[in-house]
Amino acid sequence: MSTSAIIMMIIAMVTVWGGLAASAISLFRHPEQD
Amino acid sequence: MSDPAQSGATVAGGGRATRKPQRRESFAGRGAFLIAAIGSAVGLGNIWRFPYVAYSNGGGAFIVPYLVALLTAGIPLLFLDYAVGHKFRGSPPMALRRLHKRMEAIGWWQTLICWVIVIYYAVIIAWAIRYVGFSVTKTWGHDPEGFLTGSFLHVASNVDVEFHFVSGVFWPLLLLWLFVLAIMATGVEKGITRASWIFMPLLAVMFITLVIVALTLDGASVGLNALFTPSWGALGNYQVWMAAYGQIFFSLSVGFGIMVTYASYLKPKSDLTGSGLVVGFANSSFEILAGLGVFAALGFMATASGKPVSEVAGSGIGLAFIAFPQIISQAGAVGPVLGVLFFVSLVFAGITSMISLLEVVIAAFREKTGISRKAATWIIGGVTAIASIVLFPTTTGLNLLDVTDHFINNIGIVGVALLACLVISWALRKLPVLRDHLNEYSSFQVNKVWMALVSVVAPLVLLSLWITEIITVASKGYGEMPRNFVGIFGWGMSILVVVLAIVLSLIPWPHRSAIHHELTHEEELACENFQETEEGALS
Numbered sequence: 001m002s003t004s005a006i007i008m009m010i011i012a013m014v015t016v017w018g019g020l021a022a023s024a025i026s027l028f029r030h031p032e033q034d
Numbered sequence: 035m036s037d038p039a040q041s042g043a044t045v046a047g048g049g050r051a052t053r054k055p056q057r058r059e060s061f062a063g064r065g066a067f068l069i070a071a072i073g074s075a076v077g078l079g080n081i082w083r084f085p086y087v088a089y090s091n092g093g094g095a096f097i098v099p100y101l102v103a104l105l106t107a108g109i110p111l112l113f114l115d116y117a118v119g120h121k122f123r124g125s126p127p128m129a130l131r132r133l134h135k136r137m138e139a140i141g142w143w144q145t146l147i148c149w150v151i152v153i154y155y156a157v158i159i160a161w162a163i164r165y166v167g168f169s170v171t172k173t174w175g176h177d178p179e180g181f182l183t184g185s186f187l188h189v190a191s192n193v194d195v196e197f198h199f200v201s202g203v204f205w206p207l208l209l210l211w212l213f214v215l216a217i218m219a220t221g222v223e224k225g226i227t228r229a230s231w232i233f234m235p236l237l238a239v240m241f242i243t244l245v246i247v248a249l250t251l252d253g254a255s256v257g258l259n260a261l262f263t264p265s266w267g268a269l270g271n272y273q274v275w276m277a278a279y280g281q282i283f284f285s286l287s288v289g290f291g292i293m294v295t296y297a298s299y300l301k302p303k304s305d306l307t308g309s310g311l312v313v314g315f316a317n318s319s320f321e322i323l324a325g326l327g328v329f330a331a332l333g334f335m336a337t338a339s340g341k342p343v344s345e346v347a348g349s350g351i352g353l354a355f356i357a358f359p360q361i362i363s364q365a366g367a368v369g370p371v372l373g374v375l376f377f378v379s380l381v382f383a384g385i386t387s388m389i390s391l392l393e394v395v396i397a398a399f400r401e402k403t404g405i406s407r408k409a410a411t412w413i414i415g416g417v418t419a420i421a422s423i424v425l426f427p428t429t430t431g432l433n434l435l436d437v438t439d440h441f442i443n444n445i446g447i448v449g450v451a452l453l454a455c456l457v458i459s460w461a462l463r464k465l466p467v468l469r470d471h472l473n474e475y476s477s478f479q480v481n482k483v484w485m486a487l488v489s490v491v492a493p494l495v496l497l498s499l500w501i502t503e504i505i506t507v508a509s510k511g512y513g514e515m516p517r518n519f520v521g522i523f524g525w526g527m528s529i530l531v532v533v534l535a536i537v538l539s540l541i542p543w544p545h546r547s548a549i550h551h552e553l554t555h556e557e558e559l560a561c562e563n564f565q566e567t568e569e570g571a572l573s
Contacts, residue, residue, distance in 0.1 A: 001255045001258055001259040001262070002259055002263055004094065004263060004264055005093075005094055005258065005259045005261075005262040005263040005264075006262070007094075008093070008094025008095070008097060008262045008263070008264050009094065009258060009261075009262040011094075011097060012094070012097045012262070012322055012325075013322060015097065015101060016097075016101075016315060016318045016319050016321075016322050017319050017322065019311075019315040019318070019319075020312065020315035020316055020318075020319045023308070023311035023312045023314075023315050024312050026308060026311070026477060026478070027064075027305060027308040027309065027311070027312050027477065029477075030305055030308060030477040032063060032064045032304075032305070033301075033303035033304075033475060
């Protein structure tokens, strides 16, 4: 794989999967109200 | 304060005694909603559409417009759907009627779109079920394309609608419908939630395994290189940006009632935006995973056949039922494993999305008629299943599916989402109310930026997609399909859906209907607060 492809692959993974992790952590830090 | 749910007071019956007020069905908790909503969003399009759209629209550079589209249209529209469904507690016709009585027709338009989609969507799952078995024996031999259109589907040479049934599709489709209707009849908690909790973790495990297997194949890096090599010039191309918005829009299942319906089953004090962010990013996360798996496999095929990736890359039915069988055949002993993982993933992703489409239809029918969920499921679900079984497992089903799918998505969904955005934002000016509702119990607060995205950015993008599509199809037709066939099952179907929606909205809501006896959001909140006060007093 070319360097630019590897960098873009990592950027895609970090932004999207990182966004999922960050949003999930943020949600579960706020307890559910009954 | 008296408990409205227990008071026995009659409601909205014009003085006539009606059924006791009752609380709406609900998800047991946030986790149940999240798994069901992610199950709905993650469907066939994530697996077979995203990878090729990304590859053909700038490769690695596509991540830029894709993220912009997710943050400026996908998630904001998801929040809008959640706000409408949760505040007005109903499937689209009831929720939108509670918002404003003239909005009901838009709600029925959304519902009928779900109805049309689920009728043909089921048959693709039935094909995938058969291909799980075919993968083990590589039944397609050396010609997967000839096998698909010939030995398997017996596709007729004429483009028409005929009723010559293909037993190899008919029976799995019938069993699939019985299975899904049985799930739907048991309700939100026991049916939808339980099915989502079974299928979604299995889908995640199987798809991750598929990706790992695909990445170990010779040539996988060739495919990934093709997918992620950025073509920065694409960022200046308007079509690439529209492709990104289109992918996000169709993939997230926003704008046509699914998320409105699911959000109506959330408890009154729910964190709507926090949940929306998780669903939005989970959907995109699965797309990135699909990109890795699909292009690693395509890279293997390109290497094995000595062709460039551009010649083997594709999407949709061609990718799943022609290219993947070729990959499975070339992958030796690993092939059947890859095939079973891929097609079972399609089945699981498809079933959870099918459930969400059908739930909109069943909920709308149940609410308007006031009959029980079980009765609504077997009546309207049965009618839907019969339409699906009569029209699609036939020798002419493939062309019908192709035309219907194209028009209901590009003309129907885009059109109704555009209209809903414009009417809610500009004609009724309800965005401030919906913003306040979103902010009431949510961890992520929305403000004027969200209102601008929903009222200006999303409508502009949707309008652009819609006008472009209408001009293209009106001037050039749809592919090589005969004009009269496209006229009837494309344009005719699209217009009929709108006319039917208007007719359904003109039918009065009977006294037994849900709009008269299911509690509104404010009443549900009052119930919860009352219960909390009572519990506090007792302790």
